[in-house]
Amino acid sequence: MNKTKSMRTLFCLFSILIMSCCVGLNAYSQELTIEQKEKITSEIVTAFENSINAAENLDAKLLADCVDDSFQSGFIINGRFFPLFKGVMDDFNGKAIGCKSQKLAVINKKITVLGENTALLTASGDYSLYLEDGRTLTGKFAWTIVYSKINGQWKIVHSHM
Structure with missing residues (x-):
C-alpha cells in the first residue's frame, strides 16, 4: 500500500511538473494580431519578389543580397546540400555560364508567419531558362524558404529548392 501511494504521489508531482513546463513555455509563444501578420506577409511578398527578379536576371549579387x-543553417538545391551559401553562389555562377535569363511563373505560394521575426514561404510553379545559343529549357519548381528579419530586413536564412 505504501508503494502504491508513493507511486501516485510521484505521478502527481511529475504531472504538475509537466503542466508547469507547458504553461511556462506557452508564455514565450508569440501571439500576433491579424494586422501584424498581414504586414509581415506583405514584407515577405516584397522580399520574395526581389529574389525572383534577381533570379530571372541571373544577378548573383542581387541574389546574395x-x-x-x-x-549557417544550410541550403538544399536540387537534392544537393550546401552547408554555406558561398557554395550555392559558386554553383550558381558555374551553371549560369551560357544562360541569358530565365522566367519564373509562380503558380502556388503560401506564406506562414511563425513569429514577428520568422516566416516560412512555400512556392511552386514553372520555369523557362533561355540559353545564349537560342534554346529554351522548361520545367517545374518547388521551393521552401525560411525568412528571418535581421537588422530590420527580411533575409533568406534557409531554402530547399
Whole structure:
C-alpha cells in the first residue's frame, strides 16, 4: 500500500511538473494580431519578389543580397546540400555560364508567419531558362524558404529548392 501511494504521489508531482513546463513555455509563444501578420506577409511578398527578379536576371549579387548566412543553417538545391551559401553562389555562377535569363511563373505560394521575426514561404510553379545559343529549357519548381528579419530586413536564412 505504501508503494502504491508513493507511486501516485510521484505521478502527481511529475504531472504538475509537466503542466508547469507547458504553461511556462506557452508564455514565450508569440501571439500576433491579424494586422501584424498581414504586414509581415506583405514584407515577405516584397522580399520574395526581389529574389525572383534577381533570379530571372541571373544577378548573383542581387541574389546574395537577399540572403543572410549568419545562422549557417544550410541550403538544399536540387537534392544537393550546401552547408554555406558561398557554395550555392559558386554553383550558381558555374551553371549560369551560357544562360541569358530565365522566367519564373509562380503558380502556388503560401506564406506562414511563425513569429514577428520568422516566416516560412512555400512556392511552386514553372520555369523557362533561355540559353545564349537560342534554346529554351522548361520545367517545374518547388521551393521552401525560411525568412528571418535581421537588422530590420527580411533575409533568406534557409531554402530547399
